[in-house]
């Protein structure tokens with residue numbers, strides 16, 4: 123059986139934070155604020171996978187009130203989500219994702235992001251797509267106050 127999942131995440135740009143997207147540290151004068159490393163792309167992908175398996179969302183699995191997850195590398199969270207999907211008897215068919223960020227340009231880092239995501243989930247890089255768009259200077263993204271990411275995925279039950 124095939125199942126689809128969707129995930130959306132938003133984080134605010136602030137001073138004195140590293141900008142981490144898709145497990146890649148990107149040089150920029152601001153970073154994203156969060157309880158974890160605020161990797162908006164990995165959070166959207168984690169939520170899409172959890173949603174596909176009807177396992178809730180990342181806030182349920184990794185509460186932002188727990189000191190355990192303070193400043194945590196979101197690749198660790200995604201790896202855990204991948205294990206849950208596997209334990210439930212599913213295989214990841216593909217992931218597509220879209221980062222909405224006015225600046226900086228992330229195109230030079232997409233190959234590394236795809237590789238990181240695939241490694242966390244123990245799947246082939248060809249199954250992971252990462253894309254980006256600006257918000258044409260409109261709204262909170264256009265004003266560079268924050269960034270968002272959307273992700274969808276397909277999973278299927280493994281053959282026994």
Ligand SMILES: Nc1ccn([C@@H]2O[C@H](COP(=O)(O)O)[C@@H](O)[C@H]2O)c(=O)n1
Nearest residue numbers: 223224225226227228229254255256257
């Ligand atoms: N943060 C971003 C946003 C966009 N890109 C790339 O630029 C291309 C043009 O973006 P538009 O919003 O004008 O469509 C787009 O195709 C992205 O590949 C980026 O690298 N980083």
Ligand SMILES: C[C@@]1(CO)OP(=O)(O)OP(=O)(O)OC[C@H]1O
Nearest residue numbers: 156157158160180181184186191
């Ligand atoms: C990842 C968690 C936990 O550290 O915290 P944040 O970095 O604030 O990210 P968010 O997208 O709000 O998801 C909630 C939490 O699961």
